[in-house]
Structures are given as C-alpha cells and as structure tokens.
Amino acid sequence: MMEKRPRVILTEDDENLGLLLREYLIAKGYDTDLFPDGEIAYKEFQNNQYDICIFDVMMPKKDGFTLAKEIRMLNAEIPIIFLTAKSMKDDVIEGFKIGADDYMTKPFSMEELLFRIEAILRRVNGESENSQAVFKLGRFIFDARKQTLSDANIQTKLTTKESDLLKLLCVNANKILERNFALKTIWVDDNYFNARSMDVYITKLRKHLKSEEGIEIINIHGKGYKLIL
Amino acid sequence: MMEKRPRVILTEDDENLGLLLREYLIAKGYDTDLFPDGEIAYKEFQNNQYDICIFDVMMPKKDGFTLAKEIRMLNAEIPIIFLTAKSMKDDVIEGFKIGADDYMTKPFSMEELLFRIEAILRRVNGESENSQAVFKLGRFIFDARKQTLSDANIQTKLTTKESDLLKLLCVNANKILERNFALKTIWVDDNYFNARSMDVYITKLRKHLKSEEGIEIINIHGKGYKLIL
C-alpha cells in the first residue's frame, strides 16, 4: 500500500519559529503550509485538503482556539495539535473541550512534535482498518469491533468467540464458510474438541438470531456453514 | 537521587552580556564557563565535561554553527542552545539541521533562557521523553504525563499504575492490548499475581470512565483488552 505525503496546516506568528518548523516538517515528509494568523489559515483551510492541524494558540487577528472551533465546523475529525506559550491549565482544558488531540508547551524539540504527529496519524489511520466491521443482519446491527448485536431496543453483548465466528460468517455471507477455515482462524487448531466447541457456538448464534425471520445459519453437511441473508 | 550542579559552556563575544549571563547562571545553580570565541570554546570543550552548550551564533574566529558542528563530532547528544542576533531565517534553519535543541533571539530575558535550559535538561535527564502524551476520551482528557483525567468540571488524579495502563490502552485504542505485553511493560513480570493486580486496575479504570457512554474497555477472552472509542 502506497503512503501519500500527509498535508499539514501550520499557524505560527513568530516567523523564525514558523519557517523553522515548516522546513523541518517538509524534510521529514510532511507537505506543510505555514500561515501567520488565524484568519488567513481559516480561508486557506477551506480551499485545501489537510490531514492535520498545528495551531499556535496566541496569534494576531484570530487565536488558535477560535480557529479550531471554526475548523471543527468544517471537519469534525481532523486532528489538531496546539502550541501553547507556557503551561496554561485552563486554556488547555478549554482547547481540549473543542476537540484538540494534543498540545505542546513551548519550548519543545522538533523531534517531539514530529513524534506526536506520527502518533496521532497512526492512531487516526489505524482506526479505519478495524472500523469497517459493522454488518446489518435484518433488523440487527452487528458491530464486530464492539462485539455487540443490537436492534432498535436492546444491545446484546457477544462474547469474543461468538463475535469472531459471526464476523467470519458475515464476511462470507451467502457463501460457504468452511469448517476447517473457521477453526484455524479462530481456534488455531482444528482438532475434534475445538470442532465440537464451534458447534456449540453455532447453536448460540442461532439463538441470538432466531427472532429475525429472513436470517439463518444453515449447515452444509461435511463442508461448513452458510449465513443466509 | 542527588542532583549535581549542571555544567554550562557559554560563548559570547559581547563581554558585558557574557559576564552578566555567567553571573546569573552561576547564581541559579549552573557552573558556567564563558569563552569569547569559538576556537577557544572548542579547545576547552575537549578538556572538560559539560552538560549543555549555549552558543552565540555570531562570534569572531569561529561562528556558533561551525562550532556546534564540530562539537557534535565529539558528543552527539549534548544539548545546544543558540543565541541569534535577529531573525536570520536561513541561519537558524541550518542550526537546527545539525541538531540544535533550542534558540533564543536577542534581546531575551535571562529568566527565559533559564526556563529553556531547565526544560531541555529535564527532557534529556528524564530519559525517554515519549512520556508526554495526551489523549481525548470522549469528554475526558487524559494526560499521561500529568497522570490526570479531566473533564470540563473536575480533574481526577490517577495513580501511576492507573495512568500507565490507561496510556497503553490509549496507544492501542481499538486494537487488542495483549495481557502479557501490558504485564511485561508495566509490571515487568507476568506472573499470576501481577495478572490479578492488572485485573483490579482494569476495574478501577472502568469506574473512572463509566460515565462516558461511547468509551469502554472490553475483554478479549484469553488475549487481553481493547479500548473502544
């Protein structure tokens, strides 16, 4: 999978520091745009695609917190890191209330800033891989990440094995899920006892789903199971 | 652990300013040697042990950046702070590329210089400075460095173990944090009793977070825990 260069929007009114940071981030693989105040940054944000924001809190015309609030109206997800002049407890709290993801207190090393940018992007990007694990089963919604099976009224917590097995069935919906494949994926070893354990879990899943008419787990004798939607 | 007086090597060709800074730093607990140019400073650096360098960029015979490059050959780790006369865009960038830790633009207050020295030494001595990490957990803000969990109203102080464990969960948010990994990271030894101790801390963390709907720590039977955001 090819990684694209992440785009950074940086605001900093100290020109020395701003240019320094921009050079450094560019050298480290981040396409960085630098703006000296919040007003310009806001306009540019509307016209460009960025992956992460780094905002100085104290800036002329529009401070970092105000800028962040407005940015959040445009994009509720984008990570924001604040640069604060010194330890400003209350301000920092206020910043986080509107959804900052981290903050740095000046002076800081550029390595440290880089480290945090990487940590946040790793966290944000890493989430998307797992979160594609929600399936609709009739009136039920099965969330494999949370291990829950919900309908309009109640949310049932599934056990780890229940969830893992149901996820495999969903991924292979209307196709055969082979016994051995499921066993090796979930139980690692496909011996007799694990196979019987799996049978028990098939029964459990059928009970969970029995109230929904159109959905059933059928057995393909000698081969495996098929989730019919 | 007893703290020894840190040793500072200071270069400054302006004799007035140099003596002033030296007096001030000595008064604040730093054994400070002052040299008027880069050549002398380089020779003295070879014969003495210092903890931090403060180099004026513009000096006779050998400028601060050149000096810093040569010092880096002798000691790749020692922190270096530059004193720059005014905004020198390209020079400053060059300085940071060879590994400066901070810079000050003249004129500056001596308190500010002291503050930065302390910040850098804290970072260097504090071993790995990956420790400052802030995570957003719904309406909560978890600061692993301060060991606090805050919302708009209250700030809860976490114990060291609570904070360490929550940090591991946050770093691995939406992924499985394996029991053994957490045990070896926090408790060093992954024996039965430490495992039970960890269970107790999971309960403590769940209590702290229970008021926030979307956030939960789920158990992955036989594997570990997963922080769901």
Place this chain on the structure above:
DNA sequence: ACTTCTACTTAACATTATTTAACTTAGGAA
C-alpha cells in the same frame, strides 16, 4: 518514633466464557 495516608498487592468470593461431556437428531452410503 508514632500515626496517617496512599498506592499497590493479595485474598476471597462472584460472575462469565469456553471447553468437554453426554445424549440426541439428521444425512449419506452400503
């Protein structure tokens, strides 16, 4: 030196997840 406080561990007991066992039903081949 004594108490008090606090973080952490250990113990005790409760609950839940998973496996194993036992018995039952169904499918397919001889």
Place this chain on the structure above:
DNA sequence: TTCCTAAGTTAAATAATGTTAAGTAGAAGT
C-alpha cells in the same frame, strides 16, 4: 433399511475475568 459419522443441543466442568475488601509497605506528616 442399517450403520456410521456429522451435527444439534443441553448441561456440567474448567478456566478466565470481575469485583470488593483486607493486608502491606513505604511516604509523608506530627
């Protein structure tokens, strides 16, 4: 049909985790 094996189901057994409280040791205050 008959027989064997796969699969369905329920319950018991085992192992893992949840929870609360008691115990312990060290730090901090008196």
